[in-house]
Amino acid sequence: MGDFVIRPTTSLLALAGALFYANAAVAQTASATAPAVDDSADSVSVVETNAMILVTAKATRSATAIPQTEIQKILPGVSPLKAIQTLPGVLYITADPWGYNEQNAQIFIHGFAANQLGYTMDGIPLGDQSYGNYNGLSPQRAVISENVSRVVVSAGAGDLATPSNSNLGGTVETFSSDPLDRMGIQAAHTFGSYDTARTFVRVDSGTFGNGNSAYISGARQRARAWDFNGKQGGYQANAKFVHEDSVGKLTAYFDYNDMTQPNEDATVFFKPSAGGTATAVQLFTPYTKPFFYPDLTTYRTSYLSAAGNSPAAEGSNYRNYYSDAQRTDYLAYLRYDANLSDKVRLSTTGYYHHNDGAGVVAGPLGQSITTAQPYLDPNYATIPTNCRFAANANGVRPAACTGITAAQATAAGAALVAATGGSGLITRTTEYRIDREGAIVALNVDLGTHKIELGGWFEHNSTTQWRRWYAVPVAQPELSTPYVRPRDVMTPLFTQYQGDATIYNLQLHIQDSWQATEKLLIQGGFKTSAQWADGRYPVQPRVGSLGGTTALPEGKINTKRWFLPAIGATYDFNGHEQVYFNVQKNLRQYQAYLAGGGGPWFTGSQPAFDAFAKDGKPESSWTYEIGLRTNRSFDNGVSLNAQVNYYHVDFSDRLLAIPTNPGGIAGSGITGGTSTLVNVGDVKTDGVDAAFTVRYKGFSLYNAVSYSLAKYQNDYTSTASGIGAASNTCIGGFLVVNGIVPTCGKQLPGTPKWMNKTVATAGVGPFEAQLIGDYVGRRFATFSNDASVKSYFLLSGRIAAKIPENLIPLRKAEISLNVTNITKKKGASSLSIGSATNSYSAYPIAPRQWFLTLSAAY
Numbered sequence: 001m002g003d004f005v006i007r008p009t010t011s012l013l014a015l016a017g018a019l020f021y022a023n024a025a026v027a028q029t030a031s032a033t034a035p036a037v038d039d040s041a042d043s044v045s046v047v048e049t050n051a052m053i054l055v056t057a058k059a060t061r062s063a064t065a066i067p068q069t070e071i072q073k074i075l076p077g078v079s080p081l082k083a084i085q086t087l088p089g090v091l092y093i094t095a096d097p098w099g100y101n102e103q104n105a106q107i108f109i110h111g112f113a114a115n116q117l118g119y120t121m122d123g124i125p126l127g128d129q130s131y132g133n134y135n136g137l138s139p140q141r142a143v144i145s146e147n148v149s150r151v152v153v154s155a156g157a158g159d160l161a162t163p164s165n166s167n168l169g170g171t172v173e174t175f176s177s178d179p180l181d182r183m184g185i186q187a188a189h190t191f192g193s194y195d196t197a198r199t200f201v202r203v204d205s206g207t208f209g210n211g212n213s214a215y216i217s218g219a220r221q222r223a224r225a226w227d228f229n230g231k232q233g234g235y236q237a238n239a240k241f242v243h244e245d246s247v248g249k250l251t252a253y254f255d256y257n258d259m260t261q262p263n264e265d266a267t268v269f270f271k272p273s274a275g276g277t278a279t280a281v282q283l284f285t286p287y288t289k290p291f292f293y294p295d296l297t298t299y300r301t302s303y304l305s306a307a308g309n310s311p312a313a314e315g316s317n318y319r320n321y322y323s324d325a326q327r328t329d330y331l332a333y334l335r336y337d338a339n340l341s342d343k344v345r346l347s348t349t350g351y352y353h354h355n356d357g358a359g360v361v362a363g364p365l366g367q368s369i370t371t372a373q374p375y376l377d378p379n380y381a382t383i384p385t386n387c388r389f390a391a392n393a394n395g396v397r398p399a400a401c402t403g404i405t406a407a408q409a410t411a412a413g414a415a416l417v418a419a420t421g422g423s424g425l426i427t428r429t430t431e432y433r434i435d436r437e438g439a440i441v442a443l444n445v446d447l448g449t450h451k452i453e454l455g456g457w458f459e460h461n462s463t464t465q466w467r468r469w470y471a472v473p474v475a476q477p478e479l480s481t482p483y484v485r486p487r488d489v490m491t492p493l494f495t496q497y498q499g500d501a502t503i504y505n506l507q508l509h510i511q512d513s514w515q516a517t518e519k520l521l522i523q524g525g526f527k528t529s530a531q532w533a534d535g536r537y538p539v540q541p542r543v544g545s546l547g548g549t550t551a552l553p554e555g556k557i558n559t560k561r562w563f564l565p566a567i568g569a570t571y572d573f574n575g576h577e578q579v580y581f582n583v584q585k586n587l588r589q590y591q592a593y594l595a596g597g598g599g600p601w602f603t604g605s606q607p608a609f610d611a612f613a614k615d616g617k618p619e620s621s622w623t624y625e626i627g628l629r630t631n632r633s634f635d636n637g638v639s640l641n642a643q644v645n646y647y648h649v650d651f652s653d654r655l656l657a658i659p660t661n662p663g664g665i666a667g668s669g670i671t672g673g674t675s676t677l678v679n680v681g682d683v684k685t686d687g688v689d690a691a692f693t694v695r696y697k698g699f700s701l702y703n704a705v706s707y708s709l710a711k712y713q714n715d716y717t718s719t720a721s722g723i724g725a726a727s728n729t730c731i732g733g734f735l736v737v738n739g740i741v742p743t744c745g746k747q748l749p750g751t752p753k754w755m756n757k758t759v760a761t762a763g764v765g766p767f768e769a770q771l772i773g774d775y776v777g778r779r780f781a782t783f784s785n786d787a788s789v790k791s792y793f794l795l796s797g798r799i800a801a802k803i804p805e806n807l808i809p810l811r812k813a814e815i816s817l818n819v820t821n822i823t824k825k826k827g828a829s830s831l832s833i834g835s836a837t838n839s840y841s842a843y844p845i846a847p848r849q850w851f852l853t854l855s856a857a858y
Contacts, residue, residue, distance in 0.1 A: 060523045060568030061582040062627055062645045062689065064088070065152045068177060072146065073770060073798055075818050076190050076853045077198050077221065079140040080151045080174045081107060081129075086757050088645075088689040088704035089155045091776060093829045095264045095843050096223075096232065097820045097851075098145075102131050102138055103263040103325055103359070104843045106830040108751050109155050109170050110647060111685040111710035115598070116588055116619070118158050118167025121174045122253060123440060124333050124351045125459065128166035132430060134463045134501065134593040135165075137329050137355060139174040141257040144219045144238050146188065146200045149177035155689065156625040156647050157584040160509040160527045160566055163440055163457035168588040168621050168651075176253065178242055179213035180204040184811065185858045186217075192818075192851035194224040214241040226846055228290035230262025230322060230482055248338040255331040262482055263323040263359075265289040266832050266841035268316040271787040273735055273838060281315035287826065288844050293322035293362075296477045300424055307395035307413040308365030308424030318392075320363035320670075321425055321472070324482035327357035327432075343446045347455075348439070355434040358485050361670055362427040362472055365420055366394040371671045372426055372469065374544040375494040376419045377412060388544075389413070391671070420493065421471035427486055428670060430595050431466040438505075453525075454510040461503040465595035466539075467672065468492040497552060498539035499594025499601065504532040511566070524567040530560040533592040535601040546604075547673045552594075553601060553609030559618055561587050568625075581626040588619040596672065598657035604674030611723050617653040617679065624648045642692035649710075651683035656716070656725075656783070658834060681714030681726030683748065698763040706755040712743040712783075718836060734786035734837060741836040746785040749833045749840075752777035754791075766802040771795065781831050781840035789828040789842060796820045812857040821848045 064087045071083040075097055082099025085092040091108040094101045107114040107129070119126040119136065121143055127136015139151075151174050158164070158171030183206035190198040202217035215238075222233035236257045243250040267289060270282040292299035299321055304310060310318035333351035340346055365372065369389045374380050380388070387401035387409075395413020397406045404412075420426045438459035445452045470486040471493055473479055479489045486492075511525025534556045543550055568582035590612070591599035600612040627645035634640070657675040691704035714726040719739040730744035731737055747753070754777035761770045774794045781787045800816035824847055832841035 060521070060570050060580050061154055061584075061625055062156050062643070062647075063152060063154045065150050067150045068146075068148055071148055071151065073800075073816075074772070074796075075820070075851065076188060076816070076855070077145045077200065077219070079138070079145065080143075080148055081105070081139055081172065084151055084153050084172065085774065086704075086759060086772060087153055087155075088691045088757065089687070089706045089708065089755070090153060091752065091755060093776075095829060095846055096225075097846060097849055098140075098221075100140055100232065100259075101261050101263065101325075102129075103261070103323075104266070104830045105129075105131070105138075106750065109153070110687055111649065111651075111683070111708055111748055111751050112169030113750070115166055115591070116168040118162050118164030118171040119174075120162060120164070120171070121331075122176055122251075122333065122335075123163070123173075123349065124331070124353075125163040125438070125457070126174075128164075128591070130591070130593065130597060131325075132359065132465070132593060132595055132597055133355075133432070134434065134465070134591070135436065135461055135503070136434075137257075137327070137331065137353065139172070141236075141259065141327065141329050142255055142331055143174060143176045144200065144217055144236050146186075146202065146219070147176050147217060147238050147240075149175045151175070156645075157566070157582060157586060157623040160511050160525050161442060161453065161455055163438075163459070163507060165505050165507070165529060165531055165587075165589040168586050168619055169623070169649075176238070176240065178251075179215045179240060180206065181213065182206040186856070188853055188855035190851050190853040193849035194226050196223040196849075196851060197221070198223075210243075211245045212241070212243050215239070225262045225264075226849070227264075227288045227844075228262070229293060230291060230324065232261055234259030246339065248336055251333075251335045251337075253331075253333050253335075255329070257327070257329045257331075259325075259327050260483055261325040261327075262291075263325060263361075264843050265291070265320060265323065266830075266843050268839060268841050269781075269787070270839045273786070281313060284314055284317055286317060289317060289319050291320055291322045293482065294477075296321065296423070296425075296474075296480075300474070304364055304424045305366070306417070306424065307410075308369075308417055308420075308426075309392050309394055309396075310364040310367060312392065318364060318367065320361055321480075322482050323359075323361045323363075325357070325359050326485055327355065330354045345444045347442045347444075349441075350439050351437065353434065353436040355432060357432045358487070359430045359432075360427060360482065360486065361429075362425055362480055363670060364392070365417060365424050365426045366392040367670050368426050368428060368469070369394040369416070371428075371496065371545045372416060372420065372493075374542045375469075375496075376416055379412070380544075419471075421473040423472040423474040425472035425480070426493075427470040427472055427480060429466075429468045429470065429486055431468060431487060433464045434461065435463070436461045449515045451513040452510070453512075454508075456509070457505070457507040459503075459505045461501075461505070463501050463503070463592075463594075465499045465593070467496040467498075467541075467595060469494055469496060495539050496545055497537055497541045497595075499535060499537050499552070501533060501535045501592040501594055501601070503534075503592050505589070506530045519572045520569065521571075522567075522569045524565075526563055526565040528560075528562045529564060529587045529589065530558075530562075531589040531592075532556070532558045533590065535592055535594050537594065546671075549604040549674055551606065552674070553603060553606040555606075555609060555613055557590055557592075557600060557613045557616075559589055561618075561620075576631055578629045579627070580629070582623070583625075584623050586621050586623065590616075590618055596675070598655060598675065598677060600677060602657075602674055603677045608677070612677070616723050619655055620652050622650040637695075637697050639695045640692065642690075644688065644690040646688050647686070649683075649685040651685065651710075654680050654683050654712070656680050658718075658836075678716060678725030679723050680712065680716040680743065683710055683712055685710035700759075700761050702757075702759040704757045707753060708751060708755075709753055710748040710751055712746055712748070715740050715742055715744045717741070734784045736784075736836055741784060743783050743836075746783065747780050749780040749782060749785070750831050752779050752791070766804065768798075768800045770798045772797070779828075779831060781833055781842070782838065783833070783836045786837050787840055789831065792825055792827040792845065794820075794825055794845070795822045797822055810856050810858050812855075814853075814855050816853045816855075818851045818853070819848065820850075821846060824848045 442455035
């Protein structure tokens with residue numbers, strides 16, 4: 001199926017109604033000149049007609065889509081994931097307005113978190129979107145925003161053919177645009193708040209030879225972080241070639257992305273238990289924790305002590321020098337869609353992805369001293385345990401220590417400062433390598449009333465993570481910046497650990513779409529999901545440097561599930577109203593990430609790992625959906641499009657990775673620590689999404705309301721290790737009693753019960769104005785629900801004007817102004833949740849920002 005240019009002839013509001021409209025017959029007859037579309041029951045197609053953009057939704061499940069022009073209206077260059085925030089049931093939050101920053105990105109769809117969903121770009125798997133990624137890349141790194149033709153969100157359950165081992169819930173599918181059929185140049189430049197400068201250029205060849213077309217494009221972005229002097233930026237390039245004839249369609253795609261993202265630091269909040277109190281240190285909760293970079297002198301002399309300790313009064317909310325994420329990706333695929341006959345089509349895709357990157361934090365030596373001392377103090381092995389330095393106490397003799405004098409402790413601390421560059425700082429990195437190659441095959445057979453598809457996905461993934469530590473040389477501050485990878489300019493002080501994983505994924509599926517009657521469509525099928533994962537640590541952490549871990553666990557876990565069924569149906573009443581349902585089982589494979597996260601390889605105990613390998617169960621879910629869609633036109637040009645969708649999810653074997661070292665950056669201490677990975681039983685979710693769009697001439701109003709209640713069905717035992725932690729109790733309250741954490745009946749933290757999205761658009765002649773309102777309800781921030789963050793409402797807007805074609809020799813020219821967070825709302829955006837009670841971390845909402853864009857096409 002080809003992609004087509006979609007001119008900005010409708011507002012997001014008009015689209016929002018259309019995207020809920022799922023009657024394929026209307027899409028076929030709306031315009032005699034409209035391009036052909038794939039109107040199968042499980043496709044989403046966007047075409048241009050003279051009247052409106054029609055979307056043929058995935059008929060047996062809830063699915064919504066946003067095309068290119070509407071994505072760019074939200075903010076030129078916006079991440080595909082940030083764009084879907086306007087859709088019902090979707091929560092996506094980041095600290096920057098484009099949604100690029102991955103460290104603090106957070107997404108929930110129907111109660112499922114980011115790494116429990118599936119993601120693809122042109123059908124290529126993008127992994128589970130974890131910040132410390134081992135199996136993919138984000139959509140914005142896979143394709144330039146302006147080259148996105150559409151984004152499709154299946155909120156309940158994804159298509160059986162989706163190549164993903166993490167789509168326990170729904171899927172987010174991003175599609176790149178095809179080359180244009182005529183030669184042309186597109187360009188856009190955005191500037192605005194905090195020194196923003198974004199440039200996009202694309203050159204299309206037009207059709208040449210016998211059915212050939214191609215484009216090449218590039219983007220450059222640079223913007224300052226809003227609360228410190230860090231530059232977000234990078235380069236990206238895309239190229240696409242298409243050859244299409246009666247025999248088939250050949251597509252070749254290439255993406256290069258090199259980016260640097262300054263990170264934010266989360267603020268740690270503490271809420272005392274009922275009747276308890278909080279200390280002054282616990283109550284120190286600044287709204288932002290800006291980095292000092294590039295003012296190293298002030299940071300060293302006015303903030304840190306001579307031994308590199310941060311102010312004790314700031315506790316976990318100390319300030320680092322800088323933090324950043326650096327990623328370089330190469331992604332390529334080759335696809336051939338062969339028309340074997342007029343009834344049979346075979347699609348074959350091969351792809352390759354290479355990534356290397358680093359997550360970097362430069363901060364106080366004292367905060368990292370429990371890791372640094374075992375490697376850098378030559379006397380560490382002989383120092384009495386109670387004389388080793390505690391966190392943020394470099395050079396300070398512990399009160400219980402009698403084996404050394406205070407002067408000896410001071411001298412040892414000074415020696416460690418000298419060993420790390422003399423600055424009182426140290427740099428910690430997590431360095432990444434990913435090499436993935438895979439194949440996707442699908443055979444489609446049209447038997448009239450039956451449309452059968454069978455296919456498979458196979459992927460080999462070799463991935464490595466290194467935890468390394470570097471000096472911050474006081475005499476060479478240019479070696480320690482967010483824009484230089486430490487490994488390129490320095491030899492590490494030490495490599496704390498290195499994890500290697502080899503992962504094979506195999507997924508097979510078969511499904512049948514049966515047009516049982518003119519009005520009734522039934523779809524059924526099943527898929528398999530198998531993973532063979534082997535994790536090893538060529539470099540193990542030194543004893544004492546990673547909590548109480550003596551060695552990180554190694555071994556293989558092979559997980560195979562051969563029958564994951566799905567069945568659904570849609571019934572078209574009268575060409576206007578349609579009812580549908582879908583029932584589907586899904587599985588999330590274990591994460592084979594060896595530098596933290598929620599996988600068995602970072603539990604810190606070989607026996608705990610062995611228990612998961614032998615008797616563990618990966619997370620699984622049954623999703624039930626039923627919904628009603630309507631599409632109506634009235635007199636005087638008024639139209640109404642609406643959908644209401646009810647869903648229920650039975651989520652089994654919920655895994656919690658409970659950090660052993662909470663607080664600090666991104667919700668965990670900078671020195672890191674293993675997780676206690678436990679199975680806490682079942683979660684049940686019930687929810688409703690409802691949305692409508694009303695259009696009248698040049699005005700449209702879209703509103704979507706979502707209610708979602710996801711509750712744990714069990715308490716869990718906080719002292720458990722290994723698999724079983726769910727208890728048969730439901731003690732209630734908020735206090736941990738005899739090791740029992742009262743999660744039974746409590747809502748999943750981070751997920752709001754209520755969300756509401758509103759988009760109002762008005763167009764008069766060449767002018768268009770748009771307002772987007774985003775309400776996110778109260779969210780709990782601990783597993784026991786004893787702490788929460790307040791609801792918020794964000795308002796953004798856009799004003800645009802098209803320059804009349806007869807004034808300039810261009811095919812299209814437009815100037816637009818976007819403003820985010822118009823009311824300057826403050827509050828908590830992303831949450832970092834890892835505690836049963838009392839504490840959590842939160843990132844701040846970005847302030848009001850403006851962006852002016854001039855775009856043109858020739």
